[in-house]
Amino acid sequence: MVKRTRLLLRRPKNTKALNQAPGTVTYIGRKESVETRLEVIDYNKESFDRYTSLRPEDAFNFESDDKITWINIDGLSNTEEIVKLGRYYELHPLIQEDIVNTNQRPKIDEYQDYIFLVVKMLYFPKDVTDKNNGSLISEHLSFVVGKDYVLSFQEADGDVFDNVRERLANSKGRLRSNGSDYLLFALLDAIIDQYFEVVDVIGDKIELLEESLFQSQPNDDITFEIQELKRTILRIRRAVFPLREVLSRLEKLDSDFIDEKTRNYFRDLYDHVIQVSENIEIYREMTWGLMDMYMTTISNRMNEVMKVLTIIATIFIPLTFIAGIYGMNFEYMPELQWEYSYFILWGIMLLIFLIMLYYFRKKKWL
Known part of the structure; x- marks a missing residue:
């Protein structure tokens, strides 16, 4: 049974801190007490090293011309740690501001020495046995991609990159033989693959609601379940639709550290996002139809x-x-x-x- 209190419409928080100058690093999000944790993966074709730390200074020692470094930062509420990393990697203050603003829509910005991306990571919690009863998790995720490094900033611990870590550790596929651009592709591919799983769960929920509506006595709380489903689809739509523009621009960027072969992979990601978008639109229309079907059933x-x-x-x-x-x-x-x-x-x-x-x-x- 869906709790009715969950369906109260909450006005979204401001996307920018009021009365502050542009570039002010102010955390805007709900996960206030998450400790900042770093995971560093340093690799090339012959070697692989992995470290974890609570000190951002430990990420300053991984600079090598023959290795690719992936630094994953969990926790954005401690803005002082984010600023330290931003200063070391010479990130623009506006980028640092967007990193800790969890309401920022997916986008891409190109700078001279790096590329900045904002995406949304969507997944259902792994500890929920029945995903049809779990709430969708939408996590703010930022990437800074340079010639030989990738920085990823997450709201909290937990992501969809376990398969990427396994492939790096076991030297599977092309990851260990390519540069930071291909690592970015692998991370985005993991995120978009998870979109497909989320969409499949949404489809299963719609089928269950349709079966319930055709029963002789449908559940009295079905209207609240439909409203919750509509809100979930809206969250997915807000995360997926802007990503089409991001991938389209990423494919066409004129950057020294994006290989021509990798552009083909980005083009494939763009096709996948289009497919997800089409499925979301179909399920959105079906969800609206569920409410009409419910009203028709009640009328009958x-x-x-x-x-x-x-x-x-x-x-x-x-x-x-x-x-x-x-x-x-x-x-x-x-x-x-x-x-x-x-x-x-x-x-x-x-x-x-x-x-x-x-x-x-x-x-x-x-």
Whole structure:
């Protein structure tokens, strides 16, 4: 059962801190108490090293011309740590501001020495046995991609990159043999693959709601489930639709550290996002149809009830008429003096009832 309190519409927080200069690094999000944690993966074709730390200064020691460094930062509420990393990698203040602004829409910015991307990572919690009962998690994710490094900034611990880490550790595929541009592709590919799983779950939820609507007595809370589903689809739509423009621009960027072969992979990602977008639009229309279907079902049930009540009232109209006539207090009513008039009257009333009942069944009104 869906809690009704979850369906209260919350006004979104400001996308920018008020009365502050542009470039001010102010965290805007809900996960206020997440400790900043760093995961550093340093690799090339022959070697692979992995480190974790709570100090951003530990990420300053990985600069090599023959290795690619992926630094994943979990936790954005500690803005001082983000600023330290931003200063070391010479990130523009506006980029640092967007990194900690979790309401920032997906976008891409090109600078001289690096590329900045904002995307949304969508997934259902892994600890939920039945994903149909789990709430969608939408996590703000930023990438800074340079010639030999990739920085990824996440709101909190937990992501969809386990497969990428495994491929790097086991030297599977092309990851260890390519540059930072291909690592960016692998990370974006993991995010978009998860979009497909999210969309599949949404499709399963719609099918379950359709089955429930066709039951004789659908769940009374189904309207709240439909509203929750509509909100979830809207969140997915806000994350996916801007990503089409991001990937289109990424494919066409004129950058020294984006290989021509990698552009083909980015083009493939763009096709996948288009497919996800089309599925989302289809499910969005189906969700609106679910509410119409529910209202139609309720109307049909009400019509059935009204039909039965109308038939009952129609049957009792002639019986009430007869009872009303012989219930009048006139002194001279000869039928009242007959010996079997009471039983005759009951027989006539019963006969009228049976004839009308037969007629209604013949017309298939019952």
